[in-house]
Amino acid sequence: MDASRRLDGNAAAGLLREIFCWEMTSAAVTCGNCGATNAVGALIIYASPMGTVLRCPACEQPLVRVVRTSNDYWLDISGARCIQVTPDTAAT
Amino acid sequence: MSQPMVSRGFRGRQRSVEANLPPGQYLTNDFPVLSAGPTPRTQLAKWDFTIVGTTLVQPKRWTWDEFQALPRVTIQADIHCVTRWSKLGTRWEGVALDTLLARVQHQARFVIAYCDGGYSTNLPLNEVLGGKAWVVDSYEGAPLAPEHGGPARLLVPHRYFWKSTKWVRGLELSVDDRPGFWESLGYHNDGDPWREQRYQGD
Numbered sequence A: 001m002d003a004s005r006r007l008d009g010n011a012a013a014g015l016l017r018e019i020f021c022w023e024m025t026s027a028a029v030t031c032g033n034c035g036a037t038n039a040v041g042a043l044i045i046y047a048s049p050m051g052t053v054l055r056c057p058a059c060e061q062p063l064v065r066v067v068r069t070s071n072d073y074w075l076d077i078s079g080a081r082c083i084q085v086t087p088d089t090a091a092t
Numbered sequence B: 001m002s003q004p005m006v007s008r009g010f011r012g013r014q015r016s017v018e019a020n021l022p023p024g025q026y027l028t029n030d031f032p033v034l035s036a037g038p039t040p041r042t043q044l045a046k047w048d049f050t051i052v053g054t055t056l057v058q059p060k061r062w063t064w065d066e067f068q069a070l071p072r073v074t075i076q077a078d079i080h081c082v083t084r085w086s087k088l089g090t091r092w093e094g095v096a097l098d099t100l101l102a103r104v105q106h107q108a109r110f111v112i113a114y115c116d117g118g119y120s121t122n123l124p125l126n127e128v129l130g131g132k133a134w135v136v137d138s139y140e141g142a143p144l145a146p147e148h149g150g151p152a153r154l155l156v157p158h159r160y161f162w163k164s165t166k167w168v169r170g171l172e173l174s175v176d177d178r179p180g181f182w183e184s185l186g187y188h189n190d191g192d193p194w195r196e197q198r199y200q201g202d
Helices: A009-019 B064-068 B097-101
Strands: A005-008 A028-031 A037-039 A044-048 A051-055 A062-068 A073-076 A080-084 B048-052 B060-063 B073-080 B085-096 B110-115 B120-124 B134-139 B153-155 B168-174
Touching: A005 A009, A009 A044, A009 A051, A009 A062, A009 A073, A028 A062, B048 B097, B060 B064, B073 B134, B085 B097, B097 B134, B097 B168
Parallel strands: B048 B168
Antiparallel strands: A005 A044, A028 A037, A028 A080, A044 A051, A051 A062, A062 A073, B048 B060, B073 B085, B085 B134, B110 B120, B110 B168, B134 B153
């Protein structure tokens, strides 16, 4: 029985939208380990009941880690060297 | 464990009548697998277990065969996951941290277990000594499966089960406490299920 789900990055769209005010699946993330740049939607998502981990599809380094506790979101982006976000044109 | 008698249709407060469970936990007979990444599959020929630390007089390393030759114990323990499932009477076999740590000289107060896959967890030394923590490689009489942390995982049953970190490869002995993979991301530093220390601030 595996309580976790291995998904593609688009599965994290709703979770990231709860934190960021932009649509995040097209944001470009550069891996701090191997330097590969991929859209969030192309990352590998491990959706565990303990938290969600977005990993680099090239080297599997954790790029973004998110835990929702009783009152807060905890967000660790230390595995990403850079995140490039284009604001939604509809919101401007 | 015998199930308490409940009348058909009465489901309210079921958790509170299940004996031996910490607050907020429910009983399961499954063994759920929680994955935050791919399952490491380290070959035994390449596996080793190390104890390191700046205060160590001499670091220590065991190969798989050397680890198997250490004094072993059988442990029966209830385990409690922070995601609220508990499993009672699980049986493990492995080596006590007392046995491992007796073989090094150090001045540390904390232990940080490090693992394949980049995971880690932190514990005070006094929470892992005195027959409270083990490195286990057998579950219910069989070699520990990779999805459950094999070839070897930490077992610290008096803490939430994330601190029984999978795929353990060694211990860093430290003068200072340093939060591990989940402790640095909102989970409680101590994780005592009986005090329901799930998240920081609990």
